[in-house]
Amino acid sequence: MTNSALPIGIFDSGVGGITVLKEIRNRLPHEDIIYLGDTARLPYGTKSTSTVEQYAEGAAKFLLKRGIKILVVACNTASAVALKSLTERCFPVPVVGVVKPGANKAVVESDNQRHLILATEATTRELAYTKAILELEPDAVCQEIACPMFVALAEEGWGEGKIAVSVADKYLGFFKDQDHGPAPDTAILGCTHFPLLRDSISQVLGEGIKIIDSASTSAEQVVEVLREYKLKSDKTAVGRVEFLATEGVERFARVGGNFLGTQLSKDDIEVVDINLF
């Protein structure tokens, strides 16, 4: 069995999952966390399903060897294609992805079950959020929109301001002019980068639409699973965060710092070779 004194393990293809880390820390400041960004092999979004499965399993195996009590797959692509196989392989360590918690929340919050899903090209191609919503609510109407420029804006630290709003308007402006049928009342941020553009997106979509942040809903799910499995740390734990990357510590530090909202130095990041495991 797993051990409550072990850290929470978070895995992403890059730094985007730090938005999930932040939300977990907000709720569980005493928990130790290991964050692994597979920066040597990003982006996962353009890779085939079998490649993503193989990468995700390698990362999970690595974190299990280090010792973790729960695995958070803070990567939409890996959550979409590899969550089932990861759940089997990690047993008895529980696994939480980002897709299902976001879909659940959207269904609970919506009045008319019409949902807008904003994500990367790869995630929209998988229709992962649509499938998860339809499992809960077979009559729901979902519209997935690929917004790849949001990733570049978040990484550049330009999530707010004139350019971000113009880009959001180019992707989502049509929404205001739509006159066919009832409009969606929820918009899911289906990419871990997108919370950095939350205000810009909200400004374009207007007040009538609830923004569902999948980073925040996954963190809520982590709290719930730790409680259910009796895996919460006692209050003496210090809340240490370790960052691991498979390559490129300078970039990880600079871009990751934007996501974390505090400065990161490259000395804070350990380079690991996950292929050895």
Added chain:
Amino acid sequence: MTNSALPIGIFDSGVGGITVLKEIRNRLPHEDIIYLGDTARLPYGTKSTSTVEQYAEGAAKFLLKRGIKILVVACNTASAVALKSLTERCFPVPVVGVVKPGANKAVVESDNQRHLILATEATTRELAYTKAILELEPDAVCQEIACPMFVALAEEGWGEGKIAVSVADKYLGFFKDQDHGPAPDTAILGCTHFPLLRDSISQVLGEGIKIIDSASTSAEQVVEVLREYKLKSDKTAVGRVEFLATEGVERFARVGGNFLGTQLSKDDIEVVDINLF
């Protein structure tokens, strides 16, 4: 020895090098071309030097096995870190990169030897263009500016318009307000994606600055090397273009079509495993 009836081989980490392919075809419409995009392992820019060398050598070996008469390294990162080792390994097949032809042209075109270099983060970190310019002109003054958002804009097909100009202004607007010392009179587009933003960049920099397009200067270099090595095809050659990718043909077709300026279908692209060679 190599054979003039063989195709020109072009290699890039993704679709960006298609700007080089276009410039080569404009000058040499009769030549057959094989274009290999290592899409499974892009981006190279965030990888370590030894990884990029290893990838570039694998791609070169693959193209040599297929049979090519010249290798064009249409990838700034690979040109910056692996050109010397590729030149040795490919002998007697000549190798042309993108960095040196761009640097040469900038030095020839400049009156005051002050150069602006626009590139990705990885290329600016290598200072590859600065080093190449200083070898030719030791007193030159070079300023490298990382413009990563230009890549995302080019891939999205948004190289022109209000958003592209706003982004260019955010990166380069300072240039107009500079009042210390003489201003650069050349700007090198040091990334194969950037020709798609040429007009937007030019609009921000103003008319006093010459834009040096490294895709076009590399193509000129290819023409010269083929002439020098007596490797030009005779006029009966049909100018067939083959596209190979290591993964993601749908995306290659869509984004590559933007770069090519004509539609590409996924059936036009052959998926290859370059690790087998």
